[in-house]
Amino acid sequence: MSKYLQILKISFQQEFTYRLNFIMWRVRNVIQILVFFFLWSSVFAVQGSNYFGYNKEKIIAYAFLLILVRAIVMSSRSVDVAGIISNGELSNLLIKPVNFFKYWITRDVSSKTLNIIFSFFEIVILFLILRPNMFIQTNPLQILLFIASLLIAAFIFFCIAMLTSFVPFWIPEISWGAQFLVIVIFVEFLSGAFFPLDVFPKLIYEFLRFTPFPYLIFVPIKTYLGVENLSTTFGSLSIGLVWSLILWILMKRVWQKGLKIYEAVGR
Amino acid sequence: MKRSADKQSKFLYFFKVYKRYLRVYLKMSKNSFVVWFNRGGALFFFLTGKVVRYTFYFAFLFFLVKNTNGFAGFSGNQILFFVATYLLIDTLAQFLFRSVYNFRPLVVSGDLDLVLLKPINTLFRSLLGGTDLIDLITIPPIVFVVCYIGSLLNPSAINVFYYVLLVLNGLLVSASFHVAVLALGIITLEIDHTVMIYRDLVSMGRLPVDIYKEPLKSILTFLVPVGVMVTIPAKAIMGLVSPVGIASSLIFGIALLILSIKFWHFALKKYTSASS
Numbered sequence: 001m002s003k004y005l006q007i008l009k010i011s012f013q014q015e016f017t018y019r020l021n022f023i024m025w026r027v028r029n030v031i032q033i034l035v036f037f038f039l040w041s042s043v044f045a046v047q048g049s050n051y052f053g054y055n056k057e058k059i060i061a062y063a064f065l066l067i068l069v070r071a072i073v074m075s076s077r078s079v080d081v082a083g084i085i086s087n088g089e090l091s092n093l094l095i096k097p098v099n100f101f102k103y104w105i106t107r108d109v110s111s112k113t114l115n116i117i118f119s120f121f122e123i124v125i126l127f128l129i130l131r132p133n134m135f136i137q138t139n140p141l142q143i144l145l146f147i148a149s150l151l152i153a154a155f156i157f158f159c160i161a162m163l164t165s166f167v168p169f170w171i172p173e174i175s176w177g178a179q180f181l182v183i184v185i186f187v188e189f190l191s192g193a194f195f196p197l198d199v200f201p202k203l204i205y206e207f208l209r210f211t212p213f214p215y216l217i218f219v220p221i222k223t224y225l226g227v228e229n230l231s232t233t234f235g236s237l238s239i240g241l242v243w244s245l246i247l248w249i250l251m252k253r254v255w256q257k258g259l260k261i262y263e264a265v266g267r
Numbered sequence: 268m269k270r271s272a273d274k275q276s277k278f279l280y281f282f283k284v285y286k287r288y289l290r291v292y293l294k295m296s297k298n299s300f301v302v303w304f305n306r307g308g309a310l311f312f313f314l315t316g317k318v319v320r321y322t323f324y325f326a327f328l329f330f331l332v333k334n335t336n337g338f339a340g341f342s343g344n345q346i347l348f349f350v351a352t353y354l355l356i357d358t359l360a361q362f363l364f365r366s367v368y369n370f371r372p373l374v375v376s377g378d379l380d381l382v383l384l385k386p387i388n389t390l391f392r393s394l395l396g397g398t399d400l401i402d403l404i405t406i407p408p409i410v411f412v413v414c415y416i417g418s419l420l421n422p423s424a425i426n427v428f429y430y431v432l433l434v435l436n437g438l439l440v441s442a443s444f445h446v447a448v449l450a451l452g453i454i455t456l457e458i459d460h461t462v463m464i465y466r467d468l469v470s471m472g473r474l475p476v477d478i479y480k481e482p483l484k485s486i487l488t489f490l491v492p493v494g495v496m497v498t499i500p501a502k503a504i505m506g507l508v509s510p511v512g513i514a515s516s517l518i519f520g521i522a523l524l525i526l527s528i529k530f531w532h533f534a535l536k537k538y539t540s541a542s543s
Binding site for chain 1: 326
């Protein structure tokens with residue numbers, strides 16, 4: 001346990017190596033939220049308007065929650081795995097007396113911690129500047145379910161990041177390609193990080209519910225907002241749990257297969 | 268008689284230089300295309316990614332405006348046209364200026380020395396040295412979408428002319444931004460997100476800057492002129508920009524390019540050739 005604590009400490013210090021770089025990364029996040037906030041504010045400009053099951057207070061809460069939920073779910077160092085597989089640096093890690101997955105989960109925790117701290121400051125600053133009327137959840141059960149959904153989401157994201165990072169085992173020259181397609185495109189658009197998925201027609205929305213993506217951002221935020229009834233929320237969390245399990249098994253299998261053909265190219 | 272001969276020789280000299288740079292540009296583009304083809308599956312991943320991204324974004328806005336009948340005082344088709352214009356300018360800029368994304372490693376490693384030694388303008392090489400094949404493939408469908416949605420707005424011939432002129436001006440503004448990013452890359456080695464921040468700021472122009480509140484709206488119009496780059500060209504086709512507004516935008520674009528080139532020369536003097 002203590003060695004993972006040390007990894008956590010070192011990773012946390014590493015996050016500060018390029019401080020300005022990190023701040024710029026956070027600035028990028030804030031810009032994305034601002035676009036979301038102003039777009040939906042103008043959609044809901046007319047008093048009392050209600051679209052896609054949201055009122056203005058709830059959609060504004062969605063925008064603010066995006067900052068926190070993205071920090072918790074999508075802050076990750078495990079996306080670096082693709083790079084170390086393709087340049088052969090993975091060998092250095094394999095000979096160390098650490099569990100590969102625990103090592104990267106620990107590094108993810110350090111990244112998430114730092115991003116969560118920053119996200120709190122950003123939320124406060126944006127709140128003070130924009131002074132919006134916003135929905136705040138007070139039901140403890142709903143908040144508990146929200147925390148549970150966040151844990152599931154973070155785990156699903158870890159598995160997806162790992163699975164896409166394993167592609168270079170087979171195609172070392174595209175260390176970033178698979179991540180671009182899955183994480184930057186599919187996760188970004190189909191997770192609800194860009195817009196609430198309710199915007200889509202019912203048929204597309206129902207189809208998306210059976211993919212792992214909505215359980216990353218959309219379901220946690222909807223759980224917090226309490227937009228759906230409890231049975232639907234429990235149903236969503238159950239599907240999320242099933243996806244966690246499927247992706248975990250898949251990740252382990254792909255890792256084992258990948259290791260068998262790993263040639264440490266570049267070492 | 269002598270003055271006329273001088274003029275002629277100057278013209279011939281510029282023509283020769285222009286031809287040489289065109290040849291170099293075509294050679295650099297060919298090399299960059301060859302790199303893409305050699306990367307096998309990467310071309311598939313990135314091309315699919317871009318197409319899917321554009322499709323998702325259009326689908327989202329299509330369903331949004333379908334349910335809300337437009338917003339911020341614009342109709343659904345007008346909103347879609349803003350997005351199409353943003354995609355057009357952004358994709359053209361990425362197609363032309365892709366090498367900016369690979370500039371920082373050159374500075375960090377000191378390999379920029381090798382570029383500086385070559386008998387060709389360093390800014391030209393750094394700005395236009397890596398034409399993007401993927402963007403070249405996506406440009407024709409985007410142009411088609413722009414033309415299709417644009418036609419639904421029933422613009423007059425003069426408004427179409429203004430639009431084309433202002434899109435070119437938008438590219439000029441974008442070039443200025445990219446030059447500034449290159450210059451910043453020399454001055455500070457710590458930031459490798461600069462070009463991505465530029466992309467995020469420009470992405471705020473996907474929608475008309477009118478949706479933003481003050482002072483953000485003014486910042487996006489005058490300080491980070493996303494408005495000049497995207498909103499004003501799109502508004503021009505809708506007949507919402509006066510001739511004075513168009514002339515001001517063009518002057519602004521040219522002034523920004525001159526300023527950014529001055530900034531580049533200033534930054535180049537700070538280059539220390541570290542690590543080389």
